[in-house]
Amino acid sequence: MGVVIPLEEQLQEPGIDGLLVLVAQDMERVNQTILSRAASDVSMIPEVANHLISSGGKRLRPMLTLATAGLCGYAGAGHIKLAAAVEFMHTATLLHDDVVDESDMRRGKLAARMLWGNEASVLVGDFLLGQAFKMMVEVGSLPCLDTLSSAAAVIAEGEVMQLSAAKDTATSEDDYLAVIRAKTAALFGAAAEVGALLGRRPKPEIVACRGYGLNFGIAFQLIDDALDYGGTSAKLGKNIGDDFREGKITLPVVLSFRRGSQKEREFWRRTLEQNKIAEGDLETAIATMHKHRALADTIERARHYGAMARDALELFPASPWKFALSDVIDFCVNRAY
Amino acid sequence: MGVVIPLEEQLQEPGIDGLLVLVAQDMERVNQTILSRAASDVSMIPEVANHLISSGGKRLRPMLTLATAGLCGYAGAGHIKLAAAVEFMHTATLLHDDVVDESDMRRGKLAARMLWGNEASVLVGDFLLGQAFKMMVEVGSLPCLDTLSSAAAVIAEGEVMQLSAAKDTATSEDDYLAVIRAKTAALFGAAAEVGALLGRRPKPEIVACRGYGLNFGIAFQLIDDALDYGGTSAKLGKNIGDDFREGKITLPVVLSFRRGSQKEREFWRRTLEQNKIAEGDLETAIATMHKHRALADTIERARHYGAMARDALELFPASPWKFALSDVIDFCVNRAY
Numbered sequence: 001m002g003v004v005i006p007l008e009e010q011l012q013e014p015g016i017d018g019l020l021v022l023v024a025q026d027m028e029r030v031n032q033t034i035l036s037r038a039a040s041d042v043s044m045i046p047e048v049a050n051h052l053i054s055s056g057g058k059r060l061r062p063m064l065t066l067a068t069a070g071l072c073g074y075a076g077a078g079h080i081k082l083a084a085a086v087e088f089m090h091t092a093t094l095l096h097d098d099v100v101d102e103s104d105m106r107r108g109k110l111a112a113r114m115l116w117g118n119e120a121s122v123l124v125g126d127f128l129l130g131q132a133f134k135m136m137v138e139v140g141s142l143p144c145l146d147t148l149s150s151a152a153a154v155i156a157e158g159e160v161m162q163l164s165a166a167k168d169t170a171t172s173e174d175d176y177l178a179v180i181r182a183k184t185a186a187l188f189g190a191a192a193e194v195g196a197l198l199g200r201r202p203k204p205e206i207v208a209c210r211g212y213g214l215n216f217g218i219a220f221q222l223i224d225d226a227l228d229y230g231g232t233s234a235k236l237g238k239n240i241g242d243d244f245r246e247g248k249i250t251l252p253v254v255l256s257f258r259r260g261s262q263k264e265r266e267f268w269r270r271t272l273e274q275n276k277i278a279e280g281d282l283e284t285a286i287a288t289m290h291k292h293r294a295l296a297d298t299i300e301r302a303r304h305y306g307a308m309a310r311d312a313l314e315l316f317p318a319s320p321w322k323f324a325l326s327d328v329i330d331f332c333v334n335r336a337y
Numbered sequence: 338m339g340v341v342i343p344l345e346e347q348l349q350e351p352g353i354d355g356l357l358v359l360v361a362q363d364m365e366r367v368n369q370t371i372l373s374r375a376a377s378d379v380s381m382i383p384e385v386a387n388h389l390i391s392s393g394g395k396r397l398r399p400m401l402t403l404a405t406a407g408l409c410g411y412a413g414a415g416h417i418k419l420a421a422a423v424e425f426m427h428t429a430t431l432l433h434d435d436v437v438d439e440s441d442m443r444r445g446k447l448a449a450r451m452l453w454g455n456e457a458s459v460l461v462g463d464f465l466l467g468q469a470f471k472m473m474v475e476v477g478s479l480p481c482l483d484t485l486s487s488a489a490a491v492i493a494e495g496e497v498m499q500l501s502a503a504k505d506t507a508t509s510e511d512d513y514l515a516v517i518r519a520k521t522a523a524l525f526g527a528a529a530e531v532g533a534l535l536g537r538r539p540k541p542e543i544v545a546c547r548g549y550g551l552n553f554g555i556a557f558q559l560i561d562d563a564l565d566y567g568g569t570s571a572k573l574g575k576n577i578g579d580d581f582r583e584g585k586i587t588l589p590v591v592l593s594f595r596r597g598s599q600k601e602r603e604f605w606r607r608t609l610e611q612n613k614i615a616e617g618d619l620e621t622a623i624a625t626m627h628k629h630r631a632l633a634d635t636i637e638r639a640r641h642y643g644a645m646a647r648d649a650l651e652l653f654p655a656s657p658w659k660f661a662l663s664d665v666i667d668f669c670v671n672r673a674y
Binding site for chain 1: 377379380381382433436437455456457459460461463464466467468470471473474475477479482483486487488489490491492493494496497498500501
């Protein structure tokens, strides 16, 4: 499905539209691959998988694979299966995360585990992971397999790290960065790297694409963390406060805790470590974050990683791909305002 | 660690000892690989992994990889990492199974999920799966990667199939076979196949090794099912009745249900479908199975698949490897008497 974007709008503001147009045809093939590879005679598998897959994620990760393949002049078809594999790895992680976090909701719908149970979420996640590896093997590039299988291990390691650090308000900013580097940024980095690997580019360009993805991933996660408390906007949208209710320690909390008074630290310990949340506590949390500029500074940090991502691509000559990959960073960071 | 088996004992009864002696040196390297690859800076990962890994599983699956590599004259070192990868895939499945089945115990110890929680079991399983794929990629054989990644998807598919069929006493023998073919035998088949693939043997020999593993896996699972109700022995050992308490429909139940009276079918529905188990029900279940020869016939069925496994190897010339691989089938089947 080609998306027609009025040129005027495209010029007004850097965004995701340039990238969407460039990858539109490939993305259609990725979507078809995703649907056909989530199929199984065991009907529960496509039901669970499609519940999540069709719930309108942005498909940012597979888009990175398609875009860096384009940036690197890759002319084959392997990027389609690798992009689908990346999305399956992401979907498997979400299914397992819901079980781990005991989440009720995901992307505004009931989490799969609420409809089919924890068992199905665990096992369908495993199935998708298996299918992801099968697709990578079909593409047949050992360097790509190396990158993506390493990412799979690192992601799980990051999740366990987060589990160990969970509910500890004394988490340092460095600790927190190590967690999101592993659990979010590793897949962004791998997704961007495999596009370049397929293009058989020289080492520095492969490293550049990986660096782009990795830093973009960190920026993306930090913005997500800020948005969970409403970003810098005063008005509260939907899905605000999920992290707070789940007792997740994210950067806005880390900064607020460090900068806070003894009384404020007591507040964070009670709400996040002991999970004793009363009426009005979310509002207090947000007000405290604004007082200490924790949300604005989380976005500033994101901007820093976004700049690193943009610079990573600087050794590539100007091209529509390069501009689009750069613009999508701004799109991501600007979401938080 | 070389194990010295008195020749006399070895001759008395076909068993697992011949295989143990042949793979002893390689197995030592596999064990070292398993330990070093379960390591992580995130201390919870080796803790959870080693809890299960050190709990004395038989390591039958990695042994198959080592043995078929030997049978096929493979002289490299790739079989060590592939064998470790196979054991990691198995361990990951066990960790996820405990969560899915809500098991309290595993191999006579508390299940990992009871000590570290469901979250850790899910995520450490994911980590081990990632490490397994990393090791396969390091070995670098695309055919082996193909075989093992396909097995990973099939295993998960089999588990979901079991979930869908769970607690349905009307499950047919064919349905049940399809489940264990996927959830147990696929990994046995893949483990045996990759040894032959490494040896770069002609296609028929690779197919033979896969067939050996697959049919051995079915036999192994059927014997396990029979043992869960004490096999044909009248005395009850430990861990008897786990399947019964978890409401698992296994072949002894399928046969007893088919052959049973209306009243007996009511009994199976109450205990396994509705999970209403009263004092003495396990004894009644076992007595009913004996009455209908359900346990003896489950073992007979296992013997059939064992014979198929043995015949699959017949195209190989006589060798210590071939004898050992054949004997281990008898060892497995004879456990149930």
